[in-house]
Amino acid sequence: MKELIQAIAAGENVRASLSQLKKEVKTAAGRKECLSLLCGDLTPVTMQLSSEDPKTRKNAAGVLGELHRQESLFPLYEAYQKEETLFVKSAYLEAMQ
Numbered sequence: 344m345k346e347l348i349q350a351i352a353a354g355e356n357v358r359a360s361l362s363q364l365k366k367e368v369k370t371a372a373g374r375k376e377c378l379s380l381l382c383g384d385l386t387p388v389t390m391q392l393s394s395e396d397p398k399t400r401k402n403a404a405g406v407l408g409e410l411h412r413q414e415s416l417f418p419l420y421e422a423y424q425k426e427e428t429l430f431v432k433s434a435y436l437e438a439m440q
Contacts, residue, residue, distance in 0.1 A: 348380050352387040361391060361402035368409040385415055392422040401434040408438025
């Protein structure tokens with residue numbers, strides 16, 4: 344998981360890394376490990392909500408939704424308001440649930 348977070352932060356293979364990270368944070372242990380590795384700073388993931396690639400934005404929203412962190416709601420809502428791609432908008436809504 345550490346390598347995935349490092350790749351996301353470095354802007355390398357971001358879409359695939361977010362997709363894999365989303366799978367890994369579906370469990371409580373995965374969420375805990377991810378939040379520990381991020382040191383509570385969701386910035387590497389929230390930054391991807393403004394990516395040019397819609398699937399990257401969707402995957403970032405999915406990761407944030409799985410992490411269940413209150414502080415991700417505002418970035419998700421802001422991104423939702425600006426989003427024009429329907430499948431991404433629905434990912435934002437799902438993440439904010």
